[in-house]
Amino acid sequence: MKERLFxxxxxxxQASVAANQKEAYNSLINQMAVLNPDNWDHDNPRFGDNxxxxxxxxxxxxxxxxxxGFTEYKASGGRNxxx
Numbered sequence: 001m002k003e004r005l006f007x008x009x010x011x012x013x014q015a016s017v018a019a020n021q022k023e024a025y026n027s028l029i030n031q032m033a034v035l036n037p038d039n040w041d042h043d044n045p046r047f048g049d050n051x052x053x054x055x056x057x058x059x060x061x062x063x064x065x066x067x068x069g070f071t072e073y074k075a076s077g078g079r080n081x082x083x
Contacts, residue, residue, distance in 0.1 A: 037078030
């Protein structure tokens with residue numbers, strides 16, 4: 001996944017560019033982690049909402065539809081994956 005999504009190092013890249021790419025990669029991985037039910041805080045009904053919104057921005061997905069789908073996904077305990 002790391003190789004396919006971002007290049008975190010390059011032979012001649014400036015240190016700031018490499019740092020930005022690494023930060024973007026780490027941010028994306030953290031945002032995607034909320035999709036795994038094992039990572040959920042079941043006491044917090046809003047858990048993962050901010051990360052899901054940020055993922056929508058990165059992937060250019062409709063935030064409203066994705067939020068409703070994510071809410072349904074959380075309510076099912078990760079068993080039902082809505083469209």
